[in-house]
Amino acid sequence: MSLNPRARRFTILTAAVALGLTGGLTQPVQAAEPSSYIANDTVWRTVDGQEILAQGGNVFKHQGVYYWVGSELTSGQPKAINLYSSTDLENWQFRKAIVKQSGTDGPLSADPADNIWLGRPQLNYNPATNNFVLNFEVNDTSDKRNQLMFATSSTVDGTYTLTSQTPINVNNNTMGDHSVFVEGNDAYLVYVGDHVDASGKKSINRTVTVRKLNEAWTGVAPGAPLFDQWDSGKEAPGLVKANGKYYLFASEKRWWDATATHYRVSDTLAGLASSAPWAKVTHRPTRGGSDDSFGTQFAQIIPVVSTDGGTTSYLFNGDRYSQFFKGDTNNAPGGVGRNAWYKLTFEGTAPVVHGWTGVDVNAAAGTITGNRVANGRFDQEAAGVGVPLWDLSGAQGAASTQNTTGDGRRQLLVNDDVAFTSWVDQEVVLPNGRYELSFDYRSSATMNDLFFEVKGHGGQATKLPLNKNQNAWATKKYTFDVTSGKANIGLWADGQANAWTNLDNVAIWPAG
Known part of the structure; x- marks a missing residue:
């Protein structure tokens, strides 16, 4: 890139x-x-020069290879869920569209129809079933809020088969953004939930919730959520385990726009419910520091683990929905590029995002260096804005x-x-x-x-x-x-x- x-x-x-x-x-x-590095505030391209189209998704590592799945968001609704692979997190190869909005012409056994939401794809490998498990959001037909669909494949770039032709509501309700956290053979759905009051009135994005998935990772397991907090100001939640602690991250609710990132931290997953209140993630540089995650919305924290397992660094994966910027009252970032990845460190238990213009990952060593100048290309905001x-x-x-x-x-x-x-x-x-x-x-x-x-x-x-x-x-x-x-x-x-x-x-x- x-x-x-x-x-x-x-x-x-x-x-x-x-x-x-x-x-x-x-x-x-x-x-x-370096000859190769993550060039923030640019349009990212594959090794053969094609623009990378993967937003709102996740990156995971399997057998020494990193896989990245995300939505191909165009000017209107998303048209596909694309899969990319890399051995170094810097040079990416397009594998295929594993879901297409093309009726029955796509690789999924029953693809979603055109003109519906197809967002926030999450792909992970389940070691207990030896399957790759994909879930993604589609629209509820009544009010266009999100429901989930699950699909599985025995190979990462194979044909994904839906576990059900009918989208599901989590906890009998629709939802906003979601992600999946994996720890060993267990996986957890992390999402922003909608709420319906006694009169039947629906409020969107009202809770931040963590629920365990079933053993196959194809649905929600029975039982109470591990974390369920009323919070009307959050989107894009995600979990990561770092330095023996569990971190729950989320963006603010600003739709396509860039936002600050918030977090909670606990020694256990269950302890998140009683942990200290949400706090803002620190951004560096502090002089003129970014309060909007350097023009992005939080998507994921990517662990970079060395080949020998002895060293781990972290990347802040941020989405920049710049394709929706119109230069008027429409709230969307005006910077260049759809994605930006920054080094994330910890000062004590507090996460810090470093807004480097260039990020050089040594995936084998588990280390990250870079060009520490922030906004060194002057491409992080629209021309004439600042x-x-x-x-x-x-x-x-x-x-x-x-x-x-x-x-x-x-x-x-x-x-x-x-x-x-x-x-x-x-x-x-x-x-x-x-x-x-x-x-x-x-x-x-x-x-x-x-x-x-x-x-x-x-x-x-x-x-x-x-x-x-x-x-x-x-x-x-x-x-x-x-x-x-x-x-x-x-x-x-x-x-x-x-x-x-x-x-x-x-x-x-x-x-x-």
Whole structure:
């Protein structure tokens, strides 16, 4: 899913002052950016170049292979449930559509008809039955709320057979979003439930509920729910076990829009009912930090377990329903891409999502590194709306995102119709070590002064002068050492009336 965001005309390589103990000069590192990584705020594609269409689903691992299932959501209703596979979580291959809205022409034994909801697919392997079990939401025919259908197959990309031609209501009622949590031979349905009062009036998305599935994972087991809380403000619930504790996550109820993520934590599943109240997941960077999960809605926490089982890292799987953004009162994210995955860590028991622009997963080692700059492509919001996760200041001048001519991507634009100065910066948390900074820029001839500064990293601040009258995109690279656990990076622009400069693809990767 790593894409070169823009064809570059030429690269400017800058020798870097080695800040810290060495005190000398080093040569620029040529290969800090990995050849393959998760490129957030881009359109993700398979290894053969096809756009990945998988939203509202889940990723699971079976026999060393990761499988990803999700809905193919177009401008209206979803048209298929697609299956992808990968061995490294970065390079994905399309396997097939395991459900299609095509009458009887799809691979399912009795496919749903056109023009109904076909959402939130969940696929997992049941070791007790040796079957792959799929469940997904369809519409109730009376009021278009969600019911569940279950299907099974002996192979992951085989023909899935419905366990019943009739969708089921969980607890005799319809539902909103749902997911499935697996622990050993047991599976649990995690969902937002609807409620009907004594007068027969239905209220939607009223509870967050966890119920155990039957042994075949094809229906709800009898008995009381493990967790059932009245809460009218949640959607997209999901469970994960991490560091010996159970975490229940959920988004806020904002439909297609991006939202903050909330969580509860307990030592046991049953203990979630008496655990501390919902709390917001922390987002980093905190300076100008995201309060909407970096332009996404929570879908899942993906464990990345090393081959030897000794190391586990976690990915925050976020959906971005940007295809529904219309630039008006319709609430949907305006950023680029339908999916974004971020590193998730824990500070004590509190989960923290790190809004890195690039995420590099070593699936065999169970580790995650990345480009820790947030919104480094300036593609996390619609053009002209703002510049999330960057601080803006200056006597005059307006800094905003701007569409790139010809390719639909975005960049930072700094300009004004009067003389201006502008400072655009971000503080980046960086473990001590050596890093390579890179970025693309271009500028008009009427810039008075233009430089990119690196400071606050434990050594002397460095100003990198940038060319004026740089009409073609150029790339600048710079290596530096961090001894303070962070660095402040920023663009200074001093221009005459109508002068302009663009900045894009800002990255800081570990350099050896």
